[in-house]
Amino acid sequence: xxxxxxxxxxxxxxxxxxxxxxxxxxxxxxxxxxxxxxxxxxxxxxxxxxxxxxxxxxxxxxxxxxxxxxxxxxxxxxxxxxxxxxxxxxxxxxxxxxxxxxxxxxxxxxxxxxxxxxxxxxxxxxxxxxxxxxxxxxxxxxxxxxxxxxxxxxxxxxxxxxxxxxxxxxxxxxxxxxxxxxxxxxxxxxxxxxxxxxxxxxxxxxxxxxxxxxxxxxxxxxxxxxxxxxxxxxxxxxxxxxxxxxxxxxxxxxxxxxxxxxxxxxxxxxxxxxxxxxxxxxxxxxxxxxxxxxxxxxxxxxxxxxxxxxxxxxxxxxxxxxxxxxxxxxxxxxxxxxxxxxxxxxxxxxxxxxxxxxxxxxxxxxxxxxxxxxxxxxxxxxxxxxxxxxxxxxxxxxxxxxxxxxxxxxxxxxxxxxxxxxxxxxxxxxxxxxxxxxxxxxxxxxxxxxxxxxxxxxxxxxxxxxxxxxxxxxxxxxxxxxxxxxxxxxxxxxxxxxxxxxxxxxxxxxxxxxxxxxxxxxxxx
Numbered sequence: 001x002x003x004x005x006x007x008x009x010x011x012x013x014x015x016x017x018x019x020x021x022x023x024x025x026x027x028x029x030x031x032x033x034x035x036x037x038x039x040x041x042x043x044x045x046x047x048x049x050x051x052x053x054x055x056x057x058x059x060x061x062x063x064x065x066x067x068x069x070x071x072x073x074x075x076x077x078x079x080x081x082x083x084x085x086x087x088x089x090x091x092x093x094x095x096x097x098x099x100x101x102x103x104x105x106x107x108x109x110x111x112x113x114x115x116x117x118x119x120x121x122x123x124x125x126x127x128x129x130x131x132x133x134x135x136x137x138x139x140x141x142x143x144x145x146x147x148x149x150x151x152x153x154x155x156x157x158x159x160x161x162x163x164x165x166x167x168x169x170x171x172x173x174x175x176x177x178x179x180x181x182x183x184x185x186x187x188x189x190x191x192x193x194x195x196x197x198x199x200x201x202x203x204x205x206x207x208x209x210x211x212x213x214x215x216x217x218x219x220x221x222x223x224x225x226x227x228x229x230x231x232x233x234x235x236x237x238x239x240x241x242x243x244x245x246x247x248x249x250x251x252x253x254x255x256x257x258x259x260x261x262x263x264x265x266x267x268x269x270x271x272x273x274x275x276x277x278x279x280x281x282x283x284x285x286x287x288x289x290x291x292x293x294x295x296x297x298x299x300x301x302x303x304x305x306x307x308x309x310x311x312x313x314x315x316x317x318x319x320x321x322x323x324x325x326x327x328x329x330x331x332x333x334x335x336x337x338x339x340x341x342x343x344x345x346x347x348x349x350x351x352x353x354x355x356x357x358x359x360x361x362x363x364x365x366x367x368x369x370x371x372x373x374x375x376x377x378x379x380x381x382x383x384x385x386x387x388x389x390x391x392x393x394x395x396x397x398x399x400x401x402x403x404x405x406x407x408x409x410x411x412x413x414x415x416x417x418x419x420x421x422x423x424x425x426x427x428x429x430x431x432x433x434x435x436x437x438x439x440x441x442x443x444x445x446x447x448x449x450x451x452x453x454x455x456x457x458x459x460x461x462x463x464x465x466x467x468x469x470x471x472x473x474x475x476x477x478x479x480x481x482x483x484x485x486x487x488x489x490x491x492x493x494x495x496x497x498x499x500x501x502x503x504x505x506x507x508x509x510x511x512x513x514x515x516x517x518x519x520x521x522x523x524x525x
Contacts, residue, residue: 027131035136042139113144153192153219182236182498186229188221190498193233196226198491201476202484204457227469234472236501241475243506244288244482245305251285253439254311254329257447258321260297261455264463265470268295276474277302278450284383284439286512287485289450291474293467299323312437314444317427332433334444339366341420358409359417362424365402372398373442383438390435399432453481486511492520 007015126135165172181189199205207230208223215221248256257280262273275297279290294301299320306313306324314332315321325331345359354360372395376386389395406425411418424431434440454477464470483493488511496517497509508515 031131031133038139153214153217155187180502182502183229183232186232188229190495193229194491194494194498196229197233197476197480197494200230200461201457201473201480202490204460206461227465230476231468231472233498234475236498237475237479239506240497240501240509241478243510244478245290247286247510248279248281248288248290249305249309251281251288251311253282253284255282255284255314255437255439255441256280256309256311257282257314257441257444257450258302259316259444259447259451260294260318261451261458263293263458263470263473265295265465265467266463267466271295274470276454276470276477278447278454279305280447280450282439282441282446286510287482289478289481289485291454291477291481293470293474295467312433312440314441314447316444317423330433330436331430332440332444333427333430334448335366335369335431336443336445336448338420338424338427338431339363339370341416341423342366345416345420358405359420362402362405362409362420365398365405368398369402370442385438387436387438390438395435403428450481453477483511487522488516488520489522496520 127133128135183189183193196207196210199210200207207226211221211223211226258277260275260277263276265271265274268274275294277292277294277299279292279302281288290305292301292305297318297320302321303323306328310327310329312330312332313321313324313328314334316334316337321331339362342359342362346354346357346363349357372389376389381389406421409417409421411421434442457477464473479494479497480490483490493511493516500509504515507513
């Protein structure tokens with residue numbers, strides 16, 4: 001042990017300073033080591049992220065190959081969309097493996113910041129509170145935030161200068177080219193009208209409510225003004241609507257689904273209710289949804305639409321479609337409707353009565369047919385394979401079993417069961433048209449689901465005031481639902497079409513056109 005008592009005061013001070021220097025040097029080494037350690041962790045994290053990206057890139061390619069193979073054998077609505085490199089199925093699976101569930105903070109991967117805010121410490125705050133040294137940057141944390149701004153509107157005055165020739169003998173005038181806005185001197189622009197249409201027909205906000213909202217924002221547009229702009233937009237968009245109708249009747253699968261729902265039109269006083277007919281393509285084609293107004297349930301407008309169509313029609317038992325039997329390749333009546341009649345019989349029965357009911361046996365046999373169709377899709381059968389499977393002895397046995405069960409029922413006259421039996425018997429042959437053509441569906445659920453958006457919107461706007469308004473509603477619903485089915489942002493697409501319908505070819509602005517700007521697509525996962 002050192003004998004410090006023999007040292008002089010100066011020697012002790014010198015020794016203490018030397019030890020302090022040693023301690024300070026060691027502290028510096030520890031601090032530098034800590035900084036290096038933090039930097040190493042950051043580099044390791046970056047390396048790990050690069051490795052994850054390489055793994056995901058491989059899995060992307062694998063998933064892409066699986067997707068392309070899968071898409072060859074499924075209907076249109078079930079096809080997998082091309083996946084953005086930034087977030088994909090492989091990454092989603094990797095996230096789930098890490099114990100992260102769908103719907104939590106992982107959705108921030110999809111967010112694309114419009115600006116970046118960098119938060120740094122002031123110089124005075126970078127001084128270490130322990131030793132007084134200036135701290136060095138060792139990394140950063142990143143967080144994405146969604147900020148809600150109220151809708152803003154800007155009123156811009158556009159002054160167009162006009163010029164005249166100085167020569168008194170010349171009456172020539174010229175002016176700066178005016179805007180090519182399709183609404184001319186109207187105060188609205190395509191962006192505003194797209195917003196109005198989106199609010200009413202996509203979000204089901206009645207025009208009177210939206211008018212009040214705009215007025216609260218300082219834009220004094222009455223309900224009548226908004227209605228006029230909607231009608232004007234419908235006239236502008238009519239060429240696109242006609243093109244969509246052409247695409248419907250010239251689809252590749254050669255199949256159209258049809259259904260209809262009611263609509264009250266105030267100015268047509270002699271009719272309690274009018275109708276909106278809905279037509280759709282199959283899952284195997286580009287999605288096209290056509291809504292067409294008719295004063296009555298007569299299929300006169302359907303006949304006009306089908307004047308050059310020779311394919312198949314999928315519909316319910318409504319007799320108005322009977323006129324097309326001879327001119328079309330065939331009619332497939334909706335089997336879900338036939339099943340529903342028997343299912344309705346069960347609604348008023350007790351559990352014991354349900355088990356003993358003949359309607360229950362029929363429903364179960366219908367379900368076996370639907371189950372077979374589901375299996376065909378799950379196994380990704382081709383169209384020819386589906387047709388072959390529908391005509392096997394095994395499948396025929398299911399059909400015969402259903403037939404025998406229905407024909408052996410002796411229902412009480414006037415009962416729901418009798419109504420169900422008669423519906424099935426009267427529709428029987430046309431319930432099985434799908435067995436001769438692989439593109440046909442067993443039910444008309446596709447068209448029935450297409451009716452629902454209109455029914456939901458109708459609950460809000462209740463009626464159309466005029467026939468022109470009803471026709472405009474059908475036209476705009478057609479464009480909106482077709483765009484939605486093709487994965488587009490409705491408002492952005494409407495604005496784009498209104499800006500370009502007089503500048504581009506109609507084919508180039510169709511909802512599935514490859515020439516549409518990429519930012520019109522919704523980034524849905």
